[in-house]
Amino acid sequence: MRAVIFPGQGAQGRGMGRELFDAHPELVEEASNVLGYSVRELCLDDPEGRLGRTEYTQPALYVVGALAHRRRREEGGAEPDFLAGHSLGEFCALHAGGAFDFATGLRLVQRRGALMAQARGGGMVAVVGTGQESLRALLEDGGFAGATIANDNTPDQQVVSGDTGTVDALVPHLESRGVRCVRLNVSGAFHSPLMRQAQQEFARSMEGFTLRPPRIPVIANATARPYPDDDPARLLIEQIVRPVRWTESVRYLLDQGVTEFVELGGRVVGRLIERIRSAPRPAPVSRSHSRTPATALGSALFRRRLKVRYAYLVGGMYRGITSPEMVVRLGRGGMLGFLGTGGLSLPEVERGVKAIQRDLGEGQPYGVNVLADHDDPRAERGLVELLMRHDVRVIEASAFTRISEALVLYRARGLRRGADGTPVCDHRIVAKVSRPEVARAFLAPAPEPVLDRLRRANELTDEQVELARQVPVSHDLTVEADSGGHTDGGVATAMMPAMQALRRQAQEEHGYAEPICLGLAGGLGTPSAVAAALMLGADYVLTGSINQCTVESAMSDVVKDILQDADIHDTAYAPAGDMFEMGAKVQVLRKGVFFPTRANKLFSLYSHHDGLEELPAKTRSLLERTYFHRSLDQVWDEVREYLRSQGRETDIAQAESHPKQKMALVFRWYFFHTTRIALEGDPHDKVNYQVHTGPALGAFNHWARDTEFAYWRNRHVDRIGLRLLEDAADWIDSTYRRWQEPAA
Known part of the structure; x- marks a missing residue:
């Protein structure tokens, strides 16, 4: 079986694509019109020294990769069984797979490159000669919780992303432990959560584009598995903040029977593949009778x-x-x-x-x-x-x-x-x-x-x-x-x-x-x-x-997108809507929302006032404008109609004769409303979303980063359950074995 692969940033160089531009003048002209400058001049001569800048590098590599694919196809090259690309190269692979046309891909790449070039406050460090698990241990030992292994290029070559302070401290930490590392000349922490703003902007840019499911399987950097048929755009958007799992991607292709790799547009990833091929692979986990089954x-x-x-x-x-x-x-x-x-x-x-x-x-x-x-x-x-x-x-x-x-x-x-x-x-x-x-x-x-x-x-x-x-x-x-x-x-x-x-x-x-x-x-x-x-x-x-x-x-998918990146400290306690007067608590998401603060404010107001009429005019106006988006009288009308539909006339009568009880029912409406808009994914009122969740989700997200569950659209409840149990069994077995080891 055969795979065609495309390199990413780092494969650029003056003179690249020289043999391609004259063969496809119409595409070169189209590319220059889209970009607003001569892509031929940029790649062949680079008179202004811009080829090394992210906003120029990425479009240039895409054009060269797409032209190389076109030439290979015209020369009768056999259709590949798989396509893959390293980081930016994934756009070339998707174009080759028919997910979008040449111009659409170029516009997307131009926008992606511009957004990534604008990233500030972060950096990247290449680490050579250390495996991923050893590197993780070094990061953990140094307390570098904010660092992300952004590129797993080969079993002994990784790239770490982090904020500027983290990267400044990381290099001497690694060098003091005899680890070879090089700080890369980039302004941002690419392929890490620190690129979230760029990702969100890129997502907005993609709203006008249609991506088709690839007709040839394309391996996604984020999952090391083929792109799904449903919503391929979402996975491409995720790529900006997700690690490039290149080692795992190549091993997946090898396991599918790929024996020939054809690199188009460079010679960088081909060398990485040879190192991956020659490196010993971890022994597969055996589920023999000697191991505890789930x-x-x-x-x-x-x-x-x-x-x-x-x-x-x-x-x-x-x-x-x-x-x-x-x-x-x-x-x-x-x-x-x-x-x-x-x-x-x-x-x-x-x-x-x-x-x-x-x-x-x-x-x-x-x-x-x-x-x-x-x-x-x-x-x-x-x-x-x-x-x-x-x-x-x-x-x-x-x-x-x-x-x-x-x-x-x-x-x-x-x-x-x-x-x-x-x-x-x-x-x-x-x-x-x-x-x-x-x-x-x-x-x-x-x-x-x-x-x-x-x-x-x-x-x-x-x-x-x-x-x-x-x-x-x-x-x-x-x-x-x-x-x-x-x-x-x-x-x-x-x-x-x-x-x-x-x-x-x-x-x-x-x-x-x-x-x-x-x-x-x-x-x-x-x-x-x-x-x-x-x-x-x-x-x-x-x-x-x-x-x-x-x-x-x-x-809603909107909330799932938020939850996918929640950390263990992104929760807070708030009053429970169904037991509001009792002061019972629920644990909810606080990342990106105001619900916990606002819910606690309502309980404080309920505790200190005996009715809605006692609320200060300024406070009441604030509640109506930002919490309820309607007057409190309108809220009460809705509550009353609901109670009447449930045959709870007695509750209505008691509330209308007891202001404190009426206040509780009106405030409870906010809890119902905030749950509903979260479930519906109302895009106009995200700050009021009520989402019940605990720190277990943050812990899961940390664990899932290096699994197929990194992206929520790959998370199926039965597969999660089975994986948790199987790995728990291994954890128990390995713990027992460690306890039984003789003392040194």
């Missing part, structure tokens, strides 16, 4: 009980962010996801459940989230009744502070007596808890007063009540440490042992025939975090925040 992690009892292949769950995120598509993909992969129902109407939930049941095969696992409704228990009851009508066998109970009647009804209705007389549970509740008193309630049998009330109403049989006294409300309890959304900010290493003690007490006190399983959630965004959860004794793990930034998530 299917062996966690509790076998839990996997059997929930009918999953892997002890891996995905929590239900608000307003269907955990979508039917996400639940189905997980179920097909042997994992269990919970459809997010909070904030959805019953018809919307019903459509989601039907879609899941239609698309999953018999026995494939799925569940539905039930979020505690502190305002309207009737809505909670209606949801549970709907799920029972559709024979949903597993639910996730979230944000409960007590055992509600709806939960007891669901649990008890699913009980029957087995052949040996012990209870058989057809309805499973996976409860998410963060406080010991709530855990105790779920680990105990259903409250007697609730059972009695349901029995008197003939909603439970005598046998169901009797059996409900013999089982806990939940056999599967998820301990939730600090996380996105509702959180008590708990620490896993403190919470898990305490919850394990509560489990032992409950098991001994009630003598349950079936053991209780404990899972762990919160902060799980990397294989080592998953491994740590399992080492703490978790029977299963549950992830949340990391799944919001995936293909299957119902969150």
